[in-house]
Amino acid sequence: MEAFNLTSSSTPTFILNGIPGLEAAHIWISIPFSMSYIISLLGNFTVLFVVAREQTLHKPMYLLLCMMAFTDIGMSTCVVPKALCIFWFSFKGITLDGCITQMFFLYLFTTIQSAVLVIMAFDRYVAICDPLRYATILTNAQIAKLGLVSLIRAVLLILPVPLLLLRLPFCDNRFILHTYCEHIAIVKMSCGDTTVNRTYSMVITFVIIGLDLTLIGLSYRLIIRAIFRLSSKKAHWKALNTCTAHICVMLMSYTPYLFSTLTHRFGHGIASHVHILLANLYLLVPPMLNPIIYGVKTKELRDKVGKYTCKM
Template identity: 80%
Template sequence: MSAFNLTPSGLPTFILTGIPGLEAAHIWISIPFSTFYIISLLGNFTVLFVVSKEQTLHKPMYLLICMLALTDIGISTCVVPKALSIFWFHSKDITLDGCLTQMFFLHTVTVMHSAVLMTMAFDRYIAICDPLRYATILTNARIAKLGLVGLIRAVLLVLPEPLLLQRLPFCANHVIPHTYCEPIAVMKVSCGDTTINRTYGLVLTFVIIGLDLTLIGLSYGLIIRAVLRLPSKKAHQKALNTCTAHICVMLMSYTPVLFSVLTHRFGQGIAAHVHILLANLYVVVPPMLNPIIYGVKTKELRDKVGKYMCRM
């Protein structure tokens, strides 16, 4: 058993079981899972390609959409390849270093994703509430700097999480009932005191999501106030239509992650396979739908994508 649970360097090797209780259905689950992932990659790389090629799309809003596409690719790619190797090849082993690396990149990209959504809310606020100064306030260079700040924030906030886990001793049972390394699941196989880890994880979740959602809510509060001051209903509708795509993406991004965090920590009555299925859907469904939403709701982007599709 010790040879099975330890790497040559003496570090533990964890066993990711996939979706507990549904092992017999792993092949069937992998079909929509891999399909969603392929569609996600195609959609997001299409957005990146079209925006990079079209000079008329080199604007702050489309730069933010590209950042969102990159984070979507990152979130799904951190999880799906390993999950599919479990579903298809029963390749369940993952070293401690591999586990912590996956966790670090997944959470860093997720926090960056939240920062991009927050910046998009600020972009919509400026576009509606101060349109005459939009071009001077939100330049491409400033958006790039905001993206860099968001990335640095994500790295600094997430880095302590794997470092705190690395110091823990682990029991003989290294089985993690999940498709990827999730902090709470890893903590459950530790024999040490995880109080600091749990506290930091909970504070990190509520600080990031709480802060970002508060700023997003403030932006939309100011947007609604500005829209209500417009003279006609047609002007109301036109202004709000510019926010529709962003609102849809936010709902898809924040709702499942909040539900997942709360049920994982407080929802002991929810079956494990339900929670893990939802956690897996979160990393494939929003990344698949986000480029579709922006492609449908943003006319300029839709027209450019259509132009390239017609050439094929």
């Protein structure tokens, strides 16, 4: 009956299998998934709440932290609730429209987050290399405009991905070996020519990541050059310390993403459950740790969070 429904429905239905080979351990796997998601929501909503309530935190750096918190919530929410439905209740079915919607918003949030990391690098560059003009170069209005540009860029780059998928015919075998609707996994379900889809996916991956990493690298090259011009080692460490939180968040965001993408495309000898666990790691760990890192490294934010915690 399930096979009949899959093949006869006018709207294709896919089956998300979760983590193949580890089905017996799905309940146990759901524990770190759910705990990471809860910690991520608590941490990121705390950042949004505290910054919104405290007038003294209405500054460019904290607005950027809010953008990062928003994308972290969006990324994890696109994936984790559905994954938990698979692990706990075996609710594996998802329509083509639902699958494409999940994929679109997931890639939209990840693309926006990459742009936010670039803006953060520029923020650190201005703060260290041109501190006297920081308040005039990076105003709240400028940050809002940069955020809008990041959103528009993400929509323009990601929107063709679902549109190209909608033109494809899909085979009877619609079992996706994943916890969420990843683009290449959906493409593999098609019986048509997927050359354009695969090519566009590769191009935007390298354009987004390549361009953003180049801009971040350029910012840090100028930052390091400015730091070494400082007279004392104490000044060196003080300047570097203002960048450590951003560097940690950047490494946590890009490293697992690039590793997961490259192993998925080129690591054909790697077991499928390893691919899937790596892909989920990228969507679980950074959203959970980002607010903790910024909370620890940013004294003003840490003090304000402590103020509201003590009131409870």
